[in-house]
Amino acid sequence: MPFSLPLPLVLARRELRGGVRGLWTFLGCLGLGVAAIALVGTLSEAFRASVSEQAAQLMGGDVEVSLSNAPLADADLARLAARGRVGRVLEMRAMAYGEGEGRRALVSAKAVDGAWPLLGTLETDPALERDEALAERDGVHGTVVHPDLLERLGVRVGDFIEVGDARFQVRAVLRSEPDRAMRLLAFGPRLLLSVEGMERTGLARPGSMVRHEYRLLLPSGADAAETARELKESFADPGVRVRTASEAAPSIRDGFGRLGGLMALVGLSALLLGGLGVSEGVAGYLEGKTRTIATLKALGSPRRLVFWTFFPQVLALALAGIGLGLAVGAAVGWLAAPLLGSVLPVEPKPGLYPRALGLAGLFGLITAVAFALPPLSSRLRVSPLTLFRGYVAPEKARPTGGAVAASGLLAAALSWLVLASSPDPRLGWGFLGACAACAVAFWLLAKLLTLLARALPEPRDPRVALALRGLHRPGNPTGAVVACLGLGLTALCAVSLSDANFQHAMKSELPAQAPAFFFLDVQPYQLEEFEGIVRGVPGVTRVDVAPSLRGRIVRVKGVPVEQLDVAENVAWAVRGDRSLSYSREMPPDARLTAGAWWPADYAGEPLVSLDEEVAKGLGLRVGDTVSVSVLGREVELKVASLRRINWLSLSLNHVFVLSPGVIDQAPLSYLATAYVDPARPEAYSKVYQGVSSRMGNVSIQRVDEALADVGRLAGQIALAVRASAAVTLLAGLLVLSQSLRAAMARRVYETVVFKVCGAGRRDVMGIMLVEHGLAGLAAGLAALALGSGLSWFFITSYLQVEWSFFAGPVLGVLGTAMALTLAMSLAGMWRVLSQKAAPYLREE
Numbered sequence: 001m002p003f004s005l006p007l008p009l010v011l012a013r014r015e016l017r018g019g020v021r022g023l024w025t026f027l028g029c030l031g032l033g034v035a036a037i038a039l040v041g042t043l044s045e046a047f048r049a050s051v052s053e054q055a056a057q058l059m060g061g062d063v064e065v066s067l068s069n070a071p072l073a074d075a076d077l078a079r080l081a082a083r084g085r086v087g088r089v090l091e092m093r094a095m096a097y098g099e100g101e102g103r104r105a106l107v108s109a110k111a112v113d114g115a116w117p118l119l120g121t122l123e124t125d126p127a128l129e130r131d132e133a134l135a136e137r138d139g140v141h142g143t144v145v146h147p148d149l150l151e152r153l154g155v156r157v158g159d160f161i162e163v164g165d166a167r168f169q170v171r172a173v174l175r176s177e178p179d180r181a182m183r184l185l186a187f188g189p190r191l192l193l194s195v196e197g198m199e200r201t202g203l204a205r206p207g208s209m210v211r212h213e214y215r216l217l218l219p220s221g222a223d224a225a226e227t228a229r230e231l232k233e234s235f236a237d238p239g240v241r242v243r244t245a246s247e248a249a250p251s252i253r254d255g256f257g258r259l260g261g262l263m264a265l266v267g268l269s270a271l272l273l274g275g276l277g278v279s280e281g282v283a284g285y286l287e288g289k290t291r292t293i294a295t296l297k298a299l300g301s302p303r304r305l306v307f308w309t310f311f312p313q314v315l316a317l318a319l320a321g322i323g324l325g326l327a328v329g330a331a332v333g334w335l336a337a338p339l340l341g342s343v344l345p346v347e348p349k350p351g352l353y354p355r356a357l358g359l360a361g362l363f364g365l366i367t368a369v370a371f372a373l374p375p376l377s378s379r380l381r382v383s384p385l386t387l388f389r390g391y392v393a394p395e396k397a398r399p400t401g402g403a404v405a406a407s408g409l410l411a412a413a414l415s416w417l418v419l420a421s422s423p424d425p426r427l428g429w430g431f432l433g434a435c436a437a438c439a440v441a442f443w444l445l446a447k448l449l450t451l452l453a454r455a456l457p458e459p460r461d462p463r464v465a466l467a468l469r470g471l472h473r474p475g476n477p478t479g480a481v482v483a484c485l486g487l488g489l490t491a492l493c494a495v496s497l498s499d500a501n502f503q504h505a506m507k508s509e510l511p512a513q514a515p516a517f518f519f520l521d522v523q524p525y526q527l528e529e530f531e532g533i534v535r536g537v538p539g540v541t542r543v544d545v546a547p548s549l550r551g552r553i554v555r556v557k558g559v560p561v562e563q564l565d566v567a568e569n570v571a572w573a574v575r576g577d578r579s580l581s582y583s584r585e586m587p588p589d590a591r592l593t594a595g596a597w598w599p600a601d602y603a604g605e606p607l608v609s610l611d612e613e614v615a616k617g618l619g620l621r622v623g624d625t626v627s628v629s630v631l632g633r634e635v636e637l638k639v640a641s642l643r644r645i646n647w648l649s650l651s652l653n654h655v656f657v658l659s660p661g662v663i664d665q666a667p668l669s670y671l672a673t674a675y676v677d678p679a680r681p682e683a684y685s686k687v688y689q690g691v692s693s694r695m696g697n698v699s700i701q702r703v704d705e706a707l708a709d710v711g712r713l714a715g716q717i718a719l720a721v722r723a724s725a726a727v728t729l730l731a732g733l734l735v736l737s738q739s740l741r742a743a744m745a746r747r748v749y750e751t752v753v754f755k756v757c758g759a760g761r762r763d764v765m766g767i768m769l770v771e772h773g774l775a776g777l778a779a780g781l782a783a784l785a786l787g788s789g790l791s792w793f794f795i796t797s798y799l800q801v802e803w804s805f806f807a808g809p810v811l812g813v814l815g816t817a818m819a820l821t822l823a824m825s826l827a828g829m830w831r832v833l834s835q836k837a838a839p840y841l842r843e844e
Helices: 007-017 024-053 055-059 074-081 130-134 147-153 195-201 224-234 245-287 290-298 303-340 354-379 384-388 401-421 425-455 462-472 478-513 524-535 612-618 682-694 703-746 748-756 761-799 807-833
Strands: 063-068 085-098 104-112 123-125 140-145 160-163 166-176 190-194 211-217 241-244 517-522 540-556 578-582 592-595 607-611 625-630 633-643 656-658 669-676 699-702
Touching: 024 055, 024 245, 024 303, 024 354, 055 245, 063 224, 063 540, 074 085, 074 211, 074 224, 085 147, 085 195, 085 699, 104 147, 104 195, 104 699, 130 140, 130 166, 130 190, 140 147, 140 160, 140 195, 147 166, 166 190, 166 195, 190 195, 224 241, 245 354, 245 425, 303 354, 354 401, 401 425, 425 478, 425 761, 462 761, 478 761, 478 807, 517 524, 517 682, 524 540, 524 669, 524 682, 540 633, 578 625, 607 612, 612 633, 633 656, 669 682, 682 699, 699 703, 748 761
Parallel strands: 104 190, 140 166, 578 656, 607 633
Antiparallel strands: 063 211, 063 241, 085 104, 085 160, 085 211, 123 166, 140 190, 160 166, 517 669, 517 699, 540 578, 540 625, 540 669, 592 633, 607 656, 625 633
């Protein structure tokens, strides 16, 4: 017996044969949202795959042992060498001096030994081997530098530069560094030299901010994780950090992962907005099938049969839209991955990533079904009597309770999926809260606009009166226009205002309140001379100095940090060394939120004042203990107070400020900042030249240069987020197009009556332009308010700078709202006004 499909599927197949006219927007909205999520997910997975594959090369070995302030003891180094090949690297910031014009520049200095690189290849121009590039010739060591340093110092390959007490010859330009880690902000171009050359500089002295790293390349087949565990147990110094290449990879992925998570949420907003397009598309499609549904019911078909006739059609189209979106997202991700290699430290690995595509497809499927069920169930309540009626006003059909419940469960599943896939729970909850707030706000706005239009006195101009009636008549498109356009414009407004505020802070606020210079590695014996030089320059308004020593958190309330579940937003505090300071008196800018500062003559147990956010992330309160490793000694500190630190003030803020008597006698160096009156620009060069010419070991960072680096990075991030927001607006326009098309189809009879009664095209177009213009204006104003609120919350809560209202983005939002609404209304009206009246005035 031949196989036969069930009756509902047979009917569904026959309906699909008639075409999917009216559902192209359905496909477009769903496909656009899925494509955005698939693209971001594909690029994120491609980056992770590349980092995981190259983890050992990025770190420079299978295992890394690192510590600050001092090198490994000979016994510990021998323990490393017994397990495999060992390479030594020293990293620190320093000042480089060019010859001739006396140019100076801050550099990120990296000293390597003869075993470096254990993995990968050094690429230089001209091509040189490591020994040839860095070896000593005629008493002068060689160096390889980043191209930017040549320009800053005004030198060329073959010229000489000075670093500390040593002179170096520039032998080549650095093209590729094998053990490159992800450094979003390097604060100075790379300068590569040998360990012997670094010793000649005299900079790597006790108390200097230098990082000692030892990379271990294990024999084939050795277990890196087991080796790292054994090494951790063997080192007596708790400040020694041991990690494998796989453990280093998460810190490398953090920056890209968070950006990808943010863009994925913006893409998800496009998908949710596309859900409205699904709802409108299904409603419009089924309105065109009203006679078919009525016929099935008149022939005795139960509601279940009718439902299963049309639901498979919706599901088939949803799968087609999802498939289209996955194909586009995967293809664009494949093509974009190599292009990002010039921007990112690691080129994403092109490929098809089932996890990313599966997640995007699941998002799309849940969204499609959740938004399709209510209009599907409501439109199936068509009465068979419709076959025997003429034109009637559209009824307000309501979905069944079962459809509403099913959509609610799917919405809960979608929310769970958002939280599960979000890189930061706060980001996920914030997104869900913003979506809920915007949905409620625009629903209330549509209701308010409808009530207001009904309550207003009737204008004398009949066209304006008819336009106001159109806002509250049965089947009006007010809710759809306000929601579809408003949600897209809210995202765009929030991103635009946040970007404008951030750029303003970078260019105006921060430079105005921030210091002009940072000084690193001022030695104790230089402190008096240093302050004399800087304070003696006319125009210097303030100089702050603070002692500094590197240390690492090893225990929190007696528990090793490796066993703690640290909040993601403060994980940076336990991944590496932190700068420790001490002070007798409370710093003038400190804002205590809990506890109290110790007396100036305090001489009791070791105390610490902690950053409030870090303490919260570590689960610390006043009275708890935290242990830090300082120069190989573990010190247990009692939390005396918590401080709220505004990091964007760029002042001398320390996460840890210790009480006197803990690190006073250690080999400290000093950090300093200098504030300069902007009206005295000559003071900048005098400070720079005065310190750099007499203290070659002191590293100087101009804040305006650092802010420029931050601004460039922020500009790239903002561009990516703005592109994602534009996708959201495009999805809103597609939904708005579908809504207006459906609304115009319902108003054909109304338009015909206007024309028969003598109204011209100009009159009809005026009526509809006023109607949709008012709805668009309301959507724009609401989007402005909501977008401004979201931007204010983000800027004040996360960036902790003052928020300002900028007219440029505001006018852009309102202009976009009005122009797009009116343009799409005009397109829809032109089609409606082109219809002939005769066919609609007949009974059949």
